[in-house]
Amino acid sequence: MNLSTCLSMLSDSTQQAIVEEQNRRLQENSKAALAERLTDECYLTRLWQALHDVERDVVRLFLLEAAKGFLTKRQWESLSHARHARLSVGLTRLRRLGIVLTVRKLWSEVGYFVPEEIRRTFLPLLDQQGKTELHCNNHIQTLSYYTTGGRGIHLDLFACLQLVRDQQPALTKRRTIHQRFIQKLSIQVSLSDEHVGTMADRLGGDGRKQPYPVAIAVLLDMAFRLQLLSADEKQIGLNQAKVDEWLGLSAAERLMDIYRLAERYYLPHQPWLEACSFEMKRCRDSGWRSVSQLLQRLRTLGFRLPDDADALLKAAWLHPLLGFGFVQLGLDQDQELFWRWNPLLAEGSESSLWYVEPTGVVIAAPTVPLRDLWELGRLGDFSFEGEMVQCTLQPAKVQSYIGGGGAERQILSFLQSACPYPLPDAILQQVKNWARDARQIQMERCIRVRTAHAGILQELRELQSMQPFLGEIISETDFLIDERQEEKLLIMLRQCGYEPQAGLIRGFRPLEAGEGRPTSARPDADDTQNGLLAIALPWDGYQVENVFPDPSDGAPQLSRLPRIWTQHYQSYHPQTLRDLLKRAEELQLTVRVQLAAGTEQEGVPVKVDIQLGYWHVTLDTGAGKSRLRLDDIQRVRMLLPDYVQH
Secondary structure: OOHHHHHOOOOHHHHHHHHHHHHHHHOOOOOOOHHHHHOOHHHHHHHHHOOOHHHHHHHHHHHHHOEOOEEEHHHHHHHOHHHHHHHHHHHHHHHHOOOOEEEEOOOOOEEEEOOHHHHHHHHHHHOOOOOOOOOOEOOOOOOOOOOOOOOOHHHHHHHHHHHHHHHOOEEOOOOOEOHHHHHHHHHHOOOOHHHHHHHHHHHEOOOOOOOOOHHHHHHHHHHHHOOOEEEOOOEEEEOHHHHHHHHHOOHHHHHHHHHHHHHHHOOOOOHHHHHHHHHHHOOOOOOEEEHHHHHHHHHHHOOOOOOOHHHHHHHHHHHHHHHHOOEEEEEOOOOOEEEEEOHHHOOOOOOOOEEEOOOOEEEEOOOOOHHHHHHHOOOEEEEOOOOOEEEEEOHHHHHHHHHOOOOHHHHHHHHHHOOOOOOOHHHHHHHHHHHHHHOOOOOOOEEEEEOOOHHHHHHHHOOHHHHHHOOEEOOOOEEEEEHHHHHHHHHHHHHOOOOOOOOOOOOOOOOOOOOOOOOOOOOOOOOOOOOOOEOOOOOOOOEEOOOOOOHHHHOHHHHOOOHHHHHOOEOOOHHHHHHHHHHHHHHOOEEEEEEOOOOEEEEEEEEEEEEOOEEEEEEEOOOOEEEEEHHHEEEEEEEOOHHHHO
């Protein structure tokens, strides 16, 4: 659940109540919407600075212990048991500030959730002293590693979509994809089981044996979750509208969406691993950084790391990121592991440039925009071997394009648009020959216009304004027009007093060379469908509850205490005194007592018992334990903690 999905489940009145609570805390009167506030790092930092210690302790507990920021009520009570009264107050206040959201299952099981946008901002703030940062080693130019990286998960997804478009793979009776398609896809992609093999045990969530190699299963799962692919009873195919949106994104947007999807579904649900990912994303440049320094940073923040944390991090996250092409890994001369962001994925690295060889092979850099490559794929077959992308022009595809209404000049213009030199003569001649062969038998799309009876067509033939449309009369009632004449014909018929009914005609789509690309909003990170793999998330089955808690919800035990116990310093009946001290012991509250000798002490009762016929109380004063007889206590007052007073 991302923040926008969570907030969509809260009513306007609940969101406004949270906004007013935030304004009171920050002592301002901002009109900004809740969604805008909770996605603004500067605002969240100010909100963190305004939190009380008890509230920060609760945030720290969620960041250090909650899987993906989620805790069931049972987990919360177990983790907060030692300081339950205190932390419950902090939890309620964070719920009122919108930092923690209450979630509930249909059968009333309650949980608590801190959205990823908030966790990502608050994590570095745990280190208030700023003692450790991930420093870049500028002295290292390049490092080698025993496992090669992938060319980029976006190119692997692109290869998958191209193959689905061309092959339209069928499903078996068991609703699995035919192995012939899987074998072809395996040849096209760079992601391997070596990168994601450790995911095998975690990704078989339904207990069934996975019929595909792990790398292919992950790739297909990602394509389905991004809604680029869909399946019916017989085959899988493209969701063309979603594919167009995806191709229309900038490289940075596309890669960030893929990264977040991988972070959500493929990263093990352990808080320290998620913190590693958050810390890595804070590093903006592509310099080399030490993995051991990254782990030390987490220890400084308070995470308890397993003994084999370096091996787990490498297998569970760094190797998959290497296969996805997000990072590069390297070992220095001391065999210490370093990582850096792949320089090829730097923002603004896209460049529309390819080279057309006389043999009909188009060689493109991996930074060519995917939409340009997608259009190029309408004319040839791709090969993704090596560092460059190669597309070999195919006569069948070129002829199919021309047969669908295209022209050879459009093909040549498209190829020339990204080529820095004039097209080779061999290519000009080759495309010309293929076009000539395609015109031996021509198939054209046209619109058939049918009149109700022969008299109407005869009337139209007598009208001078209708002559440009009546070039191909095929019967007493029917004639053909070019698709491009449809709108003009409809206007002319209405001017002549007729009311035509036009069907929906799908027209020819020319090749696009960078210009006129459709723009689309960046897809919501939660806008995903079920994937190929059964991957359970901690909050599955829970929905955000539309509730704004009362301040007293966090400390119901404290609110039910007799006011005289907390507001007055006085003597009590022996039985009442015992009740007061036992209640203070239960709630871990400090009491102030005045003894018969006139001295005073403060401490938390840790034991109230009877010995040799006399009642005693043992106080933890902070400096040690003090054992007192109740008969020696003259006055007593229960002190409420500061976090209740705020």
